[in-house]
Amino acid sequence: MMLNNFLLLGAVLFCTGxxxxxxxxxxxxxxxxxxxxxxxxxxxxxAFGAFNHTIAGQVFALFVIAIAxxxxxxxxxxxxxxxxxxxxxxxxxxxxxxG
Amino acid sequence: MGLLRNAWVIPAxxxxxxxxxxxxxxxxxxxxxxxxxxxLLASWLLATGCAIQWIRLPLDHESHLRAPVTRGFTWWHTGxxxxxxGIHIDGLTVMMLFVVTFISLLxxxxxxxxxxxxxxxxxxxxxxxxxxxxxxxxxVADNLLLLLVGWELVGLCSFMLIGHWWEEKDNSNxxxxxxxxxxxxxxxxxxxxxxxxxxxxRTFNIAAINHAALDGHIGHGVLLVGAIALxxxxxxKSAQFPxxxxxxxxxxxxTPVSALxxxxxxxxxxxxxxxxxxxxxxxxxSIGNGGINLVAIIGGITILIAAALAxxxxxxxxxxxxxxxxxxxxxxxxLGVGAWTGAIFHLFTHAFFKANLFLGxxxxxxxxxxxxxxMKKDMGGLRAHMPTTYRxxxxxSIALAGVPPLAGFWSKDEILNAAGKNGFAVFMVVGLxxxxxxxxxxxxxxxxxxFGEYRGHGHPHESPPAITGPxxxxxxxxxxxxxLALGQKFGHWTLNDVIEEAHVPEFPFAWSxxxxxxxxxxxGITIGALYYFRNAGPxxxxxxxxxxxxxxxxxxxxxxxxxxxxxxxxGGIKGPLARAAYWFNQNVLDGIVHGAAAxxxxxxxxxxxxIDQKVVDGLVNGAGASAEESGGLLRTIQTGRxxxxxxxxxxxxxxxxxxxxxxx
Numbered sequence: 034m035m036l037n038n039f040l041l042l043g044a045v046l047f048c049t050g051x052x053x054x055x056x057x058x059x060x061x062x063x064x065x066x067x068x069x070x071x072x073x074x075x076x077x078x079x080a081f082g083a084f085n086h087t088i089a090g091q092v093f094a095l096f097v098i099a100i101a102x103x104x105x106x107x108x109x110x111x112x113x114x115x116x117x118x119x120x121x122x123x124x125x126x127x128x129x130x131x132g
Numbered sequence: 133m134g135l136l137r138n139a140w141v142i143p144a145x146x147x148x149x150x151x152x153x154x155x156x157x158x159x160x161x162x163x164x165x166x167x168x169x170x171x172l173l174a175s176w177l178l179a180t181g182c183a184i185q186w187i188r189l190p191l192d193h194e195s196h197l198r199a200p201v202t203r204g205f206t207w208w209h210t211g212x213x214x215x216x217x218g219i220h221i222d223g224l225t226v227m228m229l230f231v232v233t234f235i236s237l238l239x240x241x242x243x244x245x246x247x248x249x250x251x252x253x254x255x256x257x258x259x260x261x262x263x264x265x266x267x268x269x270x271x272v273a274d275n276l277l278l279l280l281v282g283w284e285l286v287g288l289c290s291f292m293l294i295g296h297w298w299e300e301k302d303n304s305n306x307x308x309x310x311x312x313x314x315x316x317x318x319x320x321x322x323x324x325x326x327x328x329x330x331x332x333x334r335t336f337n338i339a340a341i342n343h344a345a346l347d348g349h350i351g352h353g354v355l356l357v358g359a360i361a362l363x364x365x366x367x368x369k370s371a372q373f374p375x376x377x378x379x380x381x382x383x384x385x386x387t388p389v390s391a392l393x394x395x396x397x398x399x400x401x402x403x404x405x406x407x408x409x410x411x412x413x414x415x416x417x418s419i420g421n422g423g424i425n426l427v428a429i430i431g432g433i434t435i436l437i438a439a440a441l442a443x444x445x446x447x448x449x450x451x452x453x454x455x456x457x458x459x460x461x462x463x464x465x466x467l468g469v470g471a472w473t474g475a476i477f478h479l480f481t482h483a484f485f486k487a488n489l490f491l492g493x494x495x496x497x498x499x500x501x502x503x504x505x506x507m508k509k510d511m512g513g514l515r516a517h518m519p520t521t522y523r524x525x526x527x528x529s530i531a532l533a534g535v536p537p538l539a540g541f542w543s544k545d546e547i548l549n550a551a552g553k554n555g556f557a558v559f560m561v562v563g564l565x566x567x568x569x570x571x572x573x574x575x576x577x578x579x580x581x582x583f584g585e586y587r588g589h590g591h592p593h594e595s596p597p598a599i600t601g602p603x604x605x606x607x608x609x610x611x612x613x614x615x616l617a618l619g620q621k622f623g624h625w626t627l628n629d630v631i632e633e634a635h636v637p638e639f640p641f642a643w644s645x646x647x648x649x650x651x652x653x654x655x656g657i658t659i660g661a662l663y664y665f666r667n668a669g670p671x672x673x674x675x676x677x678x679x680x681x682x683x684x685x686x687x688x689x690x691x692x693x694x695x696x697x698x699x700x701x702x703g704g705i706k707g708p709l710a711r712a713a714y715w716f717n718q719n720v721l722d723g724i725v726h727g728a729a730a731x732x733x734x735x736x737x738x739x740x741x742x743i744d745q746k747v748v749d750g751l752v753n754g755a756g757a758s759a760e761e762s763g764g765l766l767r768t769i770q771t772g773r774x775x776x777x778x779x780x781x782x783x784x785x786x787x788x789x790x791x792x793x794x795x796x
Contacts, residue, residue, distance in 0.1 A: 055779050056775075124773075124774060125773060127773075127774065129772060130772040131773075
């Protein structure tokens with residue numbers, strides 16, 4: 034089995050996600066980028082699991098999916114509230130914690 | 133037997149009533165008075181039952197006495213000493229139980245009318261119940277410690293009830309005076325109890341102490357010291373010379389209280405204790421030998437000085453108060469001259485006629501003189517307006533004066549008779565002079581209150597039945613109570629093993645003593661009647677004679693005893709003691725305090741200037757300043773932009789990951 038191909042796919046997805054998180058201004062897109070990062074991790078987990086003939090990788094992946102669902106639920110609720118308060122979901126404008 | 137063994141219920145009922153009245157009294161339709169009256173009725177019925185059972189108790193074959201009924205339990209242990217608590221029921225106890233519950237019941241009924249609309253009606257009833265419970269506890273107690281508990285509780289109730297109308301300064305002062313004066317005696321009383329405890333091989337049991345004293349187990353010196361110390365309690369409680377000054381002032385309390393506590397029951401607690409511990413006093417003062425002894429002397433002095441004071445009082449209650457002091461002197465003197473039966477019989481009869489007189493005086497003030505007790509200003513001529521009160525008061529006065537066949541005659545006669553036969557001729561004469569004076573001042577009192585012109589400004593009328601009812605009952609007893617002396621019934625009923633063991637002589641009725649005693653009473657009444665009713669004798673003597681004026685001043689100032697106590701003794705101790713304390717305070721204590729303060733101040737200044745200001749503040753300020761500087765530098769990287777933080781996070785993670793891969 035070619036492990037490298039899966040790891041490469043995971044790395045590409047991860048980098049795409051990091052780029053999205055760091056560069057995007059739209060809050061929803063930032064959340065979507067977070068999903069990309071998590072799924073990149075999932076691919077790695079499943080790939081390593083298959084490579085080592087163990088079920089643990091898939092179990093971990095299932096946990097990550099469940100937690101990602103919860104995370105995106107909370108995240109979208111936050112974005113929705115920010116939108117209600119400020120009529121914008123531009124994450125660069127949210128800098129109340131500026132020192 | 134059943135009732136006698138369970139006589140502890142008699143004090144328990146009013147004790148329960150006290151808590152019920154205190155907690156729920158104000159919500160009851162009659163504000164708690166019904167609880168008090170019913171509980172006392174129950175106690176009285178039980179006490180009467182006890183008396184009947186006691187009289188029916190079979191005599192012991194050997195001693196020809198009724199054996200006392202005792203019952204108790206161990207209260208606590210300390211080491212190998214067991215302190216018990218229990219009841220000791222004999223003739224004396226049964227007699228006291230009957231008198232206390234009976235008078236208390238009548239006073240409870242009387243108060244429901246007399247104290248009507250009082251602002252602290254419920255508390256008044258609660259205190260009356262507590263008083264009755266404590267007095268009954270004192271009476272049934274089989275050891276001195278339990279007796280002391282009752283003794284102090286009645287003192288407390290007396291304080292509470294004298295100061296019932298404490299808003300007026302005079303009343304609260306009188307309450308304090310009563311409390312402190314009796315406490316002076318109580319100090320000795322407690323010392324006496326402790327001495328007897330050790331002398332009688334570590335027991336508080338009264339019967340054991342009496343027997344130890346009588347069979348010579350206790351050395352005479354120790355016994356004498358113990359008895360003198362113990363006797364200080366009765367001197368205070370029973371208002372004997374020189375601690376009698378509190379009782380007239382105690383009349384500041386409501387009249388039913390004066391009748392119950394300061395005439396019929398509490399003040400006889402001292403007499404009761406002497407009678408109860410008679411073995412101790414009999415041996416310690418060698419009463420059987422007919423010598424002059426402390427108990428008789430104190431009693432004799434009290435009879436005369438108090439009777440003399442009763443002549444110069446304008447306040448009807450104070451006349452009765454001094455009369456009470458004088459009659460208590462009779463009882464104490466009776467005990468001092470070996471007339472044990474006579475003394476407690478006088479206690480018994482005196483309770484009825486003195487309660488009768490006090491309640492009569494209350495009735496006069498309630499309905500006749502507009503709440504005044506001043507005979508000269510607000511009374512006079514009340515005979516026509518208050519016939520029931522007048523008749524009952526007159527019966528009480530005649531009974532007190534000792535005219536046969538009323539109650540006072542029999543008991544006074546027994547004391548005088550025994551005094552003469554036991555070789556105390558001096559005290560018999562003192563008793564006779566006292567009898568003359570008693571009859572004369574009571575004549576004066578009756579004259580000023582009920583005869584002549586009405587001098588008040590109210591509309592005198594007869595009192596309601598709740599007031600006159602008890603008066604009629606008490607005057608009935610004032611007439612018949614003395615008849616128990618016939619055939620020495622009272623003496624047989626109350627006789628106990630201590631009196632038998634001590635060989636206290638018992639004398640049958642003697643015509644000679646009765647004749648002399650009655651003559652003394654009649655002379656007194658005649659003198660009083662001639663002086664007041666016929667206007668004979670030297671009137672206005674104080675305006676003409678310097679000696680008479682001085683005598684009057686001496687009496688009006690109560691022999692200057694109050695001045696002696698508050699001015700000389702309290703003032704004398706207070707002044708120098710206060711000055712000494714002030715000097716000590718100013719020079720020694722202040723010196724120490726000032727020195728310490730100066731030292732502390734120097735140390736504090738050094739600490740402040742050097743350590744606090746320079747070192748500590750320097751450190752703190754330095755830390756603050758450096759934190760501020762570094763914070764100012766660091767704040768520039770806190771942009772508040774989440775993506776920038778994330779970028780730093782990723783960059784750092786990447787650097788650590790590379791480092792991990794490269795060197796791990």
